[in-house]
Amino acid sequence: MTGTIKHFDAIIIGTGQAGPPMAARFADAGKTVAIIERGKFGGTCVNTGCTPTKTLVASAYAIHIAGRGAEYGFSTGDVRVDMKQVKARKDAASATSSKGVEDWLRGMTNCTVIQGQARFQSPNTVVVNDEILQADKIFINVGGRARVPEMPGIHDVPFLTNSSMMDINFLPEHFIIVGGSYVGLEFAQIYRRLGSDVTVVEMGPRLIGREDEDVSDSVREILEAEGINIRLNAKCISLEKRDGGVAVGLTCEEGPPEVVGTQALLAVGRIPNTSDLGLDRAGVITDHRGYIVVDDQLQTNVPGIWALGDCNGRGAFTHTSYNDYEIVADNLFNADHRRVSDRIQAYALFIDPPLGRCGMTDAEVRKSGSRALTAKFPMSQVGRAVEKGETQGFIKICVDAETKQILGAAILGVGGDEVIHVLLDVMYAKAPYTVVQRAMHIHPTVSEYLPTILGKLEPFT
Numbered sequence: 001m002t003g004t005i006k007h008f009d010a011i012i013i014g015t016g017q018a019g020p021p022m023a024a025r026f027a028d029a030g031k032t033v034a035i036i037e038r039g040k041f042g043g044t045c046v047n048t049g050c051t052p053t054k055t056l057v058a059s060a061y062a063i064h065i066a067g068r069g070a071e072y073g074f075s076t077g078d079v080r081v082d083m084k085q086v087k088a089r090k091d092a093a094s095a096t097s098s099k100g101v102e103d104w105l106r107g108m109t110n111c112t113v114i115q116g117q118a119r120f121q122s123p124n125t126v127v128v129n130d131e132i133l134q135a136d137k138i139f140i141n142v143g144g145r146a147r148v149p150e151m152p153g154i155h156d157v158p159f160l161t162n163s164s165m166m167d168i169n170f171l172p173e174h175f176i177i178v179g180g181s182y183v184g185l186e187f188a189q190i191y192r193r194l195g196s197d198v199t200v201v202e203m204g205p206r207l208i209g210r211e212d213e214d215v216s217d218s219v220r221e222i223l224e225a226e227g228i229n230i231r232l233n234a235k236c237i238s239l240e241k242r243d244g245g246v247a248v249g250l251t252c253e254e255g256p257p258e259v260v261g262t263q264a265l266l267a268v269g270r271i272p273n274t275s276d277l278g279l280d281r282a283g284v285i286t287d288h289r290g291y292i293v294v295d296d297q298l299q300t301n302v303p304g305i306w307a308l309g310d311c312n313g314r315g316a317f318t319h320t321s322y323n324d325y326e327i328v329a330d331n332l333f334n335a336d337h338r339r340v341s342d343r344i345q346a347y348a349l350f351i352d353p354p355l356g357r358c359g360m361t362d363a364e365v366r367k368s369g370s371r372a373l374t375a376k377f378p379m380s381q382v383g384r385a386v387e388k389g390e391t392q393g394f395i396k397i398c399v400d401a402e403t404k405q406i407l408g409a410a411i412l413g414v415g416g417d418e419v420i421h422v423l424l425d426v427m428y429a430k431a432p433y434t435v436v437q438r439a440m441h442i443h444p445t446v447s448e449y450l451p452t453i454l455g456k457l458e459p460f461t
């Protein structure tokens, strides 16, 4: 290790969704900043998360619609999937984004880019390769990775994760996906549409257990209608090598006790990349799952060290990580008083049709004790959905009976990932739902039905 210590105004560890814009904020303010990355620039979203999966979702959607050609009045002949091309398209999208982040950082005046594994040596010192860096402000944006639980057979059988999935350029014959939540279900539908047999194995009694039951049930119906096998209540999951493939033991209440496939994907949650960061040397506290403990403004217990993005356990999305950056940067540079607790839960499940969610679930509304009104409307009655031939799902909105503010919504249906923002923005404005009712929306859109649905509110039970 070289003895000289390099001083910066700020050090950023990780180039996920919060690190690069934070580097730009410091650099633009004329401050010196070092940003350290041990893997690919852009982190999970760009390389193994959102960008590649949504590119695959697009391929799967195009193939799915081609298969429905007769309904729309065209024929394509035999639709054949070229997995190498599907992968090449995905890789190109990820590579462009990753290179964009790298070029942006390398082109930044005042910014030093260092590739390597960063470790704290003290609360204001970070070591990377053979360099010692020091700064009064350090931002941790190290993200997370797939959780690999200790289950029987896990060390004997090859399995895939969202990261190794990125190298797949063939179609698994029978793909077993362990985990019926957001990541698992997106891959399940993608690969089913591309042509694999797919079985989803879920420990819980229903898919996406954090959602309301009606949402879980509809998602299950949508996936089963496409021929995806779903095995719930798989209490004790194990892996075993079988005939060149893999047998997944289930111990379910119903159905055979195992399912045999050719490949298995583990999609059973994420863990933060915090165990090899030397956090103990800095005195930074983590919780029992390894997430860095932060306050409402994302400061750790050590003054001058912040944790942003998935590693702080306060969000698990690209938009929450970017929002973390905005909160910290506005507090530092604009003397603003932004807080994490000000943000409203919002996310999407990018199956087709997508699920857009904002605010509370029904279960959360019930728990909150608010006096509420609710309305639910099937997508089959939405003109735009009928015109598009995509009528699965529903729209559900819950409002506070007294304040008239929107408490939460689920839009499972065509355009749900976009339409949800109509409601989300009204929630941020703290405006009553009547604003949406009085707005003139464009015809024909899914959004134009929101006023109609809000006109059908009934007491929430």
Ligand SMILES: Cc1cc2nc3c(=O)[nH]c(=O)nc-3n(C[C@H](O)[C@H](O)[C@H](O)COP(=O)(O)OP(=O)(O)OC[C@H]3O[C@@H](n4cnc5c(N)ncnc54)[C@H](O)[C@@H]3O)c2cc1C
Residues within 6 Å of the ligand: 013, 014, 015, 016, 017, 018, 019, 036, 037, 038, 039, 040, 041, 042, 043, 044, 045, 046, 048, 049, 050, 051, 053, 054, 116, 117, 118, 119, 141, 142, 143, 144, 162, 183, 273, 276, 277, 308, 309, 310, 311, 315, 316, 317, 318, 319, 320, 321, 350
């Ligand atoms: C399959 C999948 C699909 C997803 N789809 C979506 C989606 O559609 N929409 C959405 O909002 N979210 C999605 N997510 C979640 C989203 O990808 C993450 O929430 C987001 O990328 C979090 O970013 P981050 O800023 O916390 O860190 P990350 O993007 O994880 O980046 C952290 C970076 O830090 C680097 N690093 C770690 N430790 C060190 C160290 N010690 N030294 C140097 N560098 C280090 C890593 O190499 C990495 O590049 C998806 C996730 C997965 C797995």
